[in-house]
Amino acid sequence: MKLRFLLLSFLFAATMFAQNGTVTGVILDKEFNNEPLPFANIVIKGTKQGASTDENGKYSITLKPGSYTLVIGYLGYETKEIPFTLKANEKKVINYTLEASGVQLADVEIIQVVSKEKESALLQEQQKAVEIKQSIGAEEISKKGIGDVAAAVAKTSGISKQEGSSDIYVRGLGDRYNSTTMNGLPLPSNNPSTKNISLDIFSTDILEYIGIDKTYNYKNYGDFAGANVDIVSKTYKGSGMIEVGSGMNANSNAISQNKFYLQDGPNFHGFSNEPIPNNPLSGYNFTTSWNKQAATPIGSSFYLRGGDSYSVGSGGKLSFFVNASFDNNYSYKEGARRGSVNAQGVAVKDLFRTASEYSTSSNGMANINYKLNNNHNFKINSVYINSSSQKHEEFTGIIDVFGAAQNGGGFIRRSTFDRTSLLINQLLGEHKFGERVNFDWGVSYNMMTNVIPDRMQNTIIPFTWDDPNSRLVASDINQSDNHRYYQEMTDDEVAGNFTLSYKFGKNDDNSYKGKIIAGYSGRYKEINFDATQLNLSVNRALYNTQPTVDLNNLDGYFNQANLDANFFSIRTFRGDITNANALVPQNYNGQQIISAGFGAIEYQFTPKLFVIAGFRSEYIIQDIFYNTSLKTGKNLSDTMEYLPSLTAKYEVNEKQNIKFAVSKTYTLPQFKERAPFLFEEVGQSYFGNPYLYNSTDYNFDLKWEMFPKNGEVLSFTGFGKLIQNPINQVTVASATNDISWVNSGDQAIGLGIEGEWRKNIFSRENISTGEKTNLGFGLNVSYLFTDQDLNTQKVIEENPGFSVAFTNKDSRLTGASDLLINSDISFNKEFKNDRSLTATLAGGYFSDRIYALGVTSKGDLVDSEVITLDFILKYKINKNIGFGLSAKNLTDPTIERRQDIQNVVVDSYKKGRNFSISMKYSF
Template sequence: MKILLQVIILFFGVSLNAFAQKGTIRGTVTDAANGEPLFGVNAVIAGTTTGAVTDFDGKFQINVEPGTYTLQISFVTYQKITIEGVEVKEGGVNIIDNISMKEDVAQLGEVVVTAKAIRTTEAALLTVKRKSTNLMDGISSASFRKIGDSDAGEAVKRVTGVSVEGGKYVYVRGLGDRYTKTMLNGVDIPGLDPDRNSLQIDIFPTNLIDNMVVLKSAVAEMPADFTGGVVNIETKDFPEEKILDVSLGVSFNPSMHFNDNYLDYEGSSTDWLGFDNGSRDLPNPDLARSIGQEYPAPTSPDFSNEEVFDYNNSFDQTLGASQATSFMDYNFGLTSGNQFVLPNDYKIGYIFSGSYKSTTTFYDDIIYGEYQKPGGSEERTELITANVQTGQQASKNILLGGLAGLALKTPNSKYRFTAMHLQNGESTAAQFAINDDPEDLAQGKSGFGATSDNIAYSERSLTNYLLNGEHHSSDNAWTIDWKVSPTFSNIQDPDFRKAAFSLDQGEPTLAAGQAGLPYRIWRYLDEINVVGKVDVTHSFELFNDNSKLKFGGSYVYKERDFEILGYTLQFFGGQPDWSGDPNEILADENLYPNDGNGFLNTINTKPNSNAYNSTVDNIAGYTSFEFNPISTLKVVAGLRAENYVQRHTGRDTNFAQGNVEEGKNLEDEKVLDNLNLFPSLNTILNLTERQNLRFSYFKTIARPSFKELSFAQIIDPISNRIFNGGLFVYEGEWDGNLRSTLVDNIDLRWELFLDRDELISASVFYKGFSDPIELVRIRTQLTSNEYQVRNLGDSRAYGAEIEFRKSLGFISPGLENFSVNGNYTYTKSLLQMSETEYQSRLDYEKPGENIDETRPMAGQAPYVINAGIIYDDIDKSFDAGIFYNVQGPTLVVVGGSLFPDVYTEPFHSVNFNLNKRFGANEQFSLNVSVNNILGDVREEFYKAYESSDQYFNRRDPGTSFGVGFGYSF
């Protein structure tokens, strides 16, 4: 506490007047041989004694009068560097962040460069990539401005082998979100979507991010639960210069915005802030939880008619969407930060950033389809319509984010504290026409037509704290890095409402056996995620070269509470004559004991089968050794151990409904208990100074999520599809034993680093999957659309990657400012089907069809392409580019029996972006963008032998036009 008080006094009491008329030169010096910071380097203004010495981060700071200087960088046994044209303005900061020193083995004297030539963050990131011990790609904050991406989901898809599904979920090397891990500042954080295994990456505005790195091979200090890659998002912490930036952006999509047919409903007064004010709360949830199916209904002797009416009348009577006019997208942000020099060479820095983003979408021809195969013995190959919903779906999404950080640096230590909160609210309204195919009846279907109104609200929040300390010995031979990071996430889906009228000879009616009775759902999820880790590094000399011994450990604790409470409308006797307006259904006259005799009855069991508590304890330890057996070869060998225990409290519907003999009930029972060893080996052969050949082998794991290892049944009220937890048993299909996936990974990469941030690289890789987890259509559930995750057999995937980044100046000097970049990832996957799945496919084999025992692995894209053409004129502070991204057709839902497989259709994304900075000090910025120039449509199709493709999902995002403004004070 005493130290903290001293820091506060110094921070607020230190006099900065001495530097009021001066400017500052700040720089970072690294070793060209390994990319690591150099400690103790002298940085001096030529012809003077004014200078500084680099700290353990390789950083230095010099305060001088305004002017233009020559800076000399020198270090024993290293080549001297002279940097000319270092301009210093009054009160300004000149940052030179990529000074790379070479050993002076041939006594080559000094190197003379200009300051402008080495001031590029992207070049620094390439240096890290070239010297990294594992395979990595990344993108820096400097590129965010150039490309104009507003959030991490848009930015990360520029990275080699990376694609982003739905703008939110990262795929690395074509592998789905299950095999990609997202980390924040090097630690685990939970996702905001309970239906996904990975984090929604679009919740991070780029103005909060320092850089994003995608790691594609493992080292022992990394968590083992990834396969395609780890996306690590580093937030800003210690600003190199004073920052006070504001930004404002708007985007217009002609097919979505200022549309008078937009769908909406009355929400709460705080929806614009990303949370509900309580107007959607469930009336008396404690009562609903305590009495289960003895809910106050006419059949219960415990409640009077008046009490039944009052309780039913306490629910919001709005069940239908109404037309409104949509507004365009807009966003704004504020970022402020600075650092100060304190006595005794202490430095303190702060960063604050806030952002607000409102996005409105409207799809006026959305499709959700369900199809079946005709019988196996039939000649017919065309699919049979089981159920198709077509109509309009509208949503308004609010994302409010804030980050505050404080960092303190001493001569031998650095401390960092950051707090981040993200608030997300999304209001959705939809209207559908439902065709249950009365003319060509599918199995398990009654055949009907209907209309449906669906309204929903999702409120999601994430709060993360990080306390980090980094300590160096006086000779920089020992480093201790520790982190403690708790994260609290909360998800509420208050009052999902669906009201569908079945059409009986054109007349609307409420029918349980057809479109279903009106229902409403409240879903709650609270999750705590606490991470503690420590890493110790010892640097020493072995074989006349630098070596490192690393060891450490981590502990991760997670706990999730999940609950769904739901209600459906029922009637005594006959129903009123309906007009087809869903907002009349809960009118007073239609509620018991009035003439309509309608009442809302719970669909919850007692105990609730749709509630669970799960915990995870993951204790890990590791050691690794990095050494150079010869001067051109680096070897990093490591071993990681993880003891992972997942416990679950929950029960299936059989037990909850009183069938204790056949039902299952778990009370804090272990559903996963594994001690696994994860070896890793990375080798880097320096063919030349700028050319590497890399080889790596590592073992990783993909574990089931809380939701997947549960008895939960989660319905999507928009598409009407139901997810069933993997603990459910389906006789003849699935034994309820969901297991982790172990993966063996092999990578080989050649890379050549050229001048001006240019590079060429080529890779090949192999991955072997034991028991991969895949999403499956449940074959025995014919009357409803139900899905489950299962282990379906072993799989393998192999592929290749190429990447290039090249200026066109070699063609003509007039093309010097033009560059092209691109990357292509090809993957071939094969899964050996289980006997159950293979036989279910043979049962529906068509004449002439030849069903193989292997198929593509679910979630694995066959190819990913990223490409771009960029014009960048540094002198005029102007850049522009056009960028292309596509992912190949991917199996997303595994069929079998009468259900066909579902594949994504390639979405060809072409975007344009332009940036210009202007003003005396370039304090103004302008950004212009056009997204989805081709107007492509996002589609997923059912595919079967000699059958026309039929829609599983379809939505048209249209083309959007955006403009953004920024000002730096």
């Protein structure tokens, strides 16, 4: 009896289940050419039942027979209600194309809301792509409390940022091997020392996400071996929004000083540009003081942003987004600073340095997106950035172990204000002609100006050189020991991308197996660099009667009265006022033209195998003209590069891919590296080498990736690099041991493996209350092996006048860390009434890496390993008000550069811990 009852129960249940029906379909995105829309919210009105679309825009909901209303929603898009009736065992198909709208999801119980700036959406894009790529979106950037693009990029696998500079290292390859674009169009450098623009001048407020291509793409310029970093500017969709925010920040080292000093001249906002005085050689006409000025080392920030979108005509949409922000911060460092260390381990300079620093960043962006209809879209994007850094350094100790202040007592003060202004203008278009033909294009005009106005340097030594307690006088060792320096660099560039594609091989499901792509890219760059150094040359003939210098009153010595008394004179490297050309600046200028044609075939050979075969050819002109203290002349170069590439993806299953990429690229020397201009720092100088030439690069990648759930990934990538005639930074054997650049050997190799893991440890959602809880974890690890041969004879033969004798016959690549680790754990809680809490703990590590190669029995200069730890907390009180708290660099490691073999520390300091609080209000 019991068995019969049980069987009847099972039969009844099966019958009831069989009577259910299913509503299913695909949701498309009208704003993105009817591409599938992942993560759209599908709910049955008046019930708790619902689903989210997958990466292909598909959804499916099982229901009992009856009449229902399907509600389709996505944040910033229209909410669509579709009535339907479902019969027993029926499979009802409801497809729909969503359009962006100002209508919010006020009456819909949201099951999941994910915008295209979120981690999960970008991972879905990564999964679908044939290329090997990574992205970091606005959501992850906000969660980790990242304020600039450089810090954001350094959180991804295989990438680190060099301390004390803006250089980004990708798989051990530094600035020269990387490239930077915005919306696919190239950006100029803001520094004569680098190829790429400093990514830390870009506020993360202006971007939607950052795309990182570590494998070569035929659409990118071929001057590539590490990565292309593409900053994708924010495009606004949805109803009107205004948000205002402010904050304060402090550095533990800076606020611990009794008095925080900076140079006289630069202002709070960072827009200063002190001009060269009129007739500077005929009198003491400087308006700024040599004496340092006290400041309050508390930083601040402010931003205002807004956006809106409107329907225009039939099927048209117009949207805009504007952002304005200002940030500043203070920092303080102190520690050992030694100059060149000889083979016996003796430092020529042995100093203790203190450095007070102040930096600003002002960002403004405005973009307009006009969607004419589903087939035509236009975008105007303009960005203005003004960034500045002010560094006031003081050095005490031995200035020259074989001469001045050989027992200590010497003093050097150097104050440097560096300002960059950048204006980016872009016009982009996307067009569809039928369902087969697409035409995408973009043009840009960028104007960059970098100035170092009125850099001040003093060198003060004991009157009796070997007595540190002797009275102090102005140094007469070199005429440049006391000087004021003015530099201006401009970089104007026009660029354009044009791509036409045609789909072929139509399948039964209306998709296409193949695509043919053809296009053209071009960029024309004009660069001009001027520098004038006014040396306050101390009169050696009057050394015995030189006045005593008060370190707290340098204006008491450097003034018109002492100039008239002939204690010092004002002159340039060309001479004094008696030379008519004395004020002609040192200069190098030139042009760089790259004209490229490219083509590719994308083809799906099987349902699982996708292949892209690409080819690009580039004609490159790089002409430099120079008139400097080292040399006058010109250096003309033109080359043709042929760059094949092959990329493939094999879909093991719905959640796993294997990807492969191989390519040929090149590495181009930079203007500064080829121009014979002397850049002088305290303890180190650099000059260019006109004999440099291109390197040739061969790149290989093999990646396995798995996406267990939305927002999760596990991947491993093996990669290899072969670089022929690599360019390296080396110490040139000379009296001053200056640094220059050479093609250091025949070849270099780099082999490595990267692993990435993102996991949702715990996730829970209460549909009835709308509360969500999530604990997530991220880890990426990179191991790298590099080796290059060092050929002294090759360098001597190819570079007349250079004396380079490598200490070692082979070496790691400069900038290459063997091990890189980034990790974070994040807790997120969404409460009722729009309240939310996010807490993130993020850490990073990179191992030792070579800064410059050693010569003449001296060891390499090596940057020591660093461990960092940051904590970020954000709390949203309601839909309008939010607060933030961050504590960064909690480990406060010692940043150290040493010369191996001799094992002498040449540079050492601590950055201090950084704390900030912020508040925002949304209207």
